Amino acid sequence: MAGQGCSRLGRDRRSTKGKRAASRRVGIPAAGRPGIRLERAHRRSLSETVLEQFLAQLRNGSIRPGDRLPGEHELMHMLGVGRSSVREALRGLITLGLVETRPGRRAVIVARSPNPLTHLGSGADVADALQKWAVLDLLEVRESLEGQAAALAAERATPLDLVTIERHGLEIERRVDAGLTYFRENTALHTAIARASHNTILAESVQQLVSQVRVYRERLMQEIRGMPAGDVDEHRAVLEAIRARDPEQARAAMVAHIRRFAELVRTFDQQPRRSRRRRAARPERRD
Numbered sequence: 001m002a003g004q005g006c007s008r009l010g011r012d013r014r015s016t017k018g019k020r021a022a023s024r025r026v027g028i029p030a031a032g033r034p035g036i037r038l039e040r041a042h043r044r045s046l047s048e049t050v051l052e053q054f055l056a057q058l059r060n061g062s063i064r065p066g067d068r069l070p071g072e073h074e075l076m077h078m079l080g081v082g083r084s085s086v087r088e089a090l091r092g093l094i095t096l097g098l099v100e101t102r103p104g105r106r107a108v109i110v111a112r113s114p115n116p117l118t119h120l121g122s123g124a125d126v127a128d129a130l131q132k133w134a135v136l137d138l139l140e141v142r143e144s145l146e147g148q149a150a151a152l153a154a155e156r157a158t159p160l161d162l163v164t165i166e167r168h169g170l171e172i173e174r175r176v177d178a179g180l181t182y183f184r185e186n187t188a189l190h191t192a193i194a195r196a197s198h199n200t201i202l203a204e205s206v207q208q209l210v211s212q213v214r215v216y217r218e219r220l221m222q223e224i225r226g227m228p229a230g231d232v233d234e235h236r237a238v239l240e241a242i243r244a245r246d247p248e249q250a251r252a253a254m255v256a257h258i259r260r261f262a263e264l265v266r267t268f269d270q271q272p273r274r275s276r277r278r279r280a281a282r283p284e285r286r287d
Contacts, residue, residue, distance in 0.1 A: 050079055050089035058098065058109070069099070069107040132265060135216050139262040142209050143255055146190065149206055150238055150254035151247035152197035161196035162243060168192050169235045176228040181221060183214050189235060193254075196242070220264055230260060 057063045070078065075086045090107060093099035101107045153161065168189035175182040187210045194206035221227055234257035241250035 050075075050081060050085055051092045053079075054089060054093060063109055065109050067109045068105075069109070071106055132216070132268075135213050135265050136262060138209060138212055139258055139265070142206070143258045143262075145202060145206055145209065146194065146258060147251040147255045149194040149197045149199070149202050150242065150250040152199060152202070153193050154242045154245050154247040154250040156198045157196040157242055161192070162239075165189065165192045165196060165239055165242065169232075169239055172235060173232050176232055181218055182228070182231075183218055183221075186217075186231070187211055193238065193242070216265065217261075220261075220268060224264060224268070227264060231257075234260065 054063075063069070069075065069090075072083065072086055076083060079086065090099060090101070093107075094101065098109060099107045100110050153165075157165075168185055172182045172185045172189060175185060187207070190210045191203065191207045194203040197203065234253065237253040238250060238257065241253050
C-alpha cells in the first residue's frame with residue numbers, strides 16, 4: 001500500500017509539473033501578473049490563425065501601445081507553429097501600422113490614429129484582406145517576369161527543356177484528374193519555363209515568387225469550380241507557343257494565365273463563404 005501511495009504521489013507530481021510547463025509554453029501568465037494570452041494555432045491557414053489571435057489581443061486591450069511582443073522563437077514555441085507563419089502574421093501587423101520592428105529589438109505595439117481596425121471585421125477578414133493585397137502585388141511582378149521568361153524560352157529552350165516542361169504539365173493534368181492539389185507541380189512547371197529562358201537570375205526570381213502564393217492558390221483551387229481545368233488549358237497554350245518558337249504568343253499566353261489568376265483573387269471574396277462552398281466542386285484531396 002505504501003509503495004502504491006508513493007507511486008501515485010509521484011505520478012501526481014509529474015502531472016502537476018507537466019501542467020505548469022504546458023501553461024508556460026502557451027503563455028498563461030503567473031498568478032497576479034498580466035501577460036499576453038495566446039493559444040496554439042489550429043489547422044486552417046496557420047498565419048491567419050496567428051494574426052487573428054494578435055488582433056483579438058489588441059481589441060480587448062491585453063496588449064497595448066508600447067508593449068513588446070515575445071521574440072520570434074518564443075512565439076513559435078507558444079503558438080506551436082513554424083517561423084514562416086509567425087513572420088507572415090507579423091508582416092500583417094506591420095502592414096496595418098500596428099507593429100514596428102527594429103534590427104536587434106523585439107517588435108513593439110505602436111499607437112495609430114485613427115485606429116485602422118475600426119472599419120474592419122473579424123481577424124479572419126483582416127488576414128484575408130492582407131493576403132489578397134500581397135498576392136495581387138506579387139502577381140503584377142510575376143506578369144512581367146514570367147511573360148519575359150516565356151518569350152525567352154520560346155527562343156532559347158533546348159529539346160530537354162521542352163521535355164521537362166511537358167512532363168510537369170502532364171503531371172499537373174494527372175493530379176487534376178485525380179482530384180489532388182498540384183501546387184508543387186505548378187511551381188515546378190513555372191520554374192521549368194523560367195529556366196528554359198537560360199537566364200539564371202530570372203529563373204531564381206520566378207521560383208521564389210511562385211512559391212509565395214501557396215496558401216491563397218490552394219484555397220482557390222479547392223473552392224472555385226473550373227480553376228484547375230483552366231490552369232491545364234492555359235499551361236498547354238504556353239507550352240504550344242514555346243514549342244512553336246513564337247515568343248510573343250508565349251508571352252501573351254503566360255500573361256493571360258497570370259491575369260486570370262489575379263482576377264480570381266480579386267473577385268473571390270465578393271461572394272459569401274457559404275455560397276462559394278455550395279457552388280464549389282468537391283474539395284481536392286492531398287496525397
